[in-house]
Amino acid sequence: MSLVACLAALTLSSCGRFAGPRTAFDGNAAYAMVGTQVGFGPRVPGSVGWQKTGDWIVATLKQLGDSVTEQRWMHVTPKGDTVPMRNIIAHIAPADAQRVLYVTHWDTRPTADNDPVIGNRTKPIPGANDGASGVALLLQVAAALRKTPPTVGVDLLFVDGEDYGDFTNYSDTTSNPDVLIGSTYYARHMSKDSLPLYGVLWDMIGDKDLDIYQEGNSVADAPEVVSLVWKTAKDLGYSKYFIPQTGETLIDDHVPFLDNGLHMIDVIDYDYGPKTAQYPEGWHHTMQDTPDKVSAQSLQIVGDVAVKLVTGK
């Protein structure tokens, strides 16, 4: 096919390029929201950037007309630090008894532990992918669901304190972790009598080089949700990005929910950036986690899956 024919056909997939969008989700608007958040500064709990971003998330949701609630509390870390915490929840179609819970963390890591420059390791990460991408995704899901109403009620939960402390301190949800703080708090306070049908955590889904494998704890504890999400991606023609194979097993915000009886899976592209001698973990938890490593196309792909899952279209 010639280039002219390619452009005329507008089916870019036949030219080896991306053919989206396929739902009401707007990947370009999501990408702009990644920049907005990074522009606020690091979203470390208690910081100025955190305050501004939390207020902006609430204002953005309210502007869409969604009902918004918050959980605020003080968290005491194992070291004895007191940290303010804020979970934000948007309730879409609040009267619907049948609900699906979408989760993302909105805080960013206070320390760039994987950065090759030792002086950077005590600095907070920009968090374009690890933080901002998931928030942008859920805010644009909220916007898309205004255009295409869901067939179930949807709660969008923005959890705080996912990345605050040391993951090696995490053993289970009763161990007073200084990570997964907001998800642990929310999961513990959920009414066990009216659990959502299922949950999906969206984390680090903006990587330009998108390849999402099925996360190990999700496959073990909520296999039917994994099947549902990967089938939805397949129906959209996205099997190249949602790869139907098991990948890493991760401690992430889905774990406190699984421990509290809700079948929640982790949709995560943990493989972020090329792994080199200098960057053995890629861009993850380094100062390189900046908007140029994220793309509107990746956000579009994941956003299409998130929207189709609860709308059927």
Ligand SMILES: [Zn+2]
């Ligand atoms: Zn992280």
